[in-house]
Amino acid sequence: MMVAAILCGQCGMLLLAAGSIRGSDIILRRSLSHLLRRSIQAAGMLLLVLSLVLQLRAAQVPVIALITWPGWISIEIILAALACTVLNDLKGPRR
DSSP states (O other): OHHHHHHHHHHHHHHHHHTSHHHHHHHSSSOOOHHHHHHHHHHHHHHHHHHHHHHHHHOSSHHHHHHHHHHHHHHHHHHHHHHHHHHHHHHOOOO
16 A cells, blocks of 8 residues: 555656646646646645555554655655656757
8 A cells, every 4th residue: 555655646746747837848748728737736636645645544653654754755756856857858958
């Protein structure tokens, strides 16, 4: 169940990145409408909440899961930022 929580968190972070103006241009290669960006961000937040719930259900001591969850999220933020950087560099030279 812990692997599912980590995957939900990572997908949520990538959706949050894709829901931003710059992130949608990098990840999806096109600009999105305001409503679509907000919907993608809401889906990302939902996956982050699901990640927290899965970690709480898997843990024997929920307090420890609440303490370690921000640590997992920070790693997922770094991985999402790294993915965006790599995709941006593969896109082509900057002007």
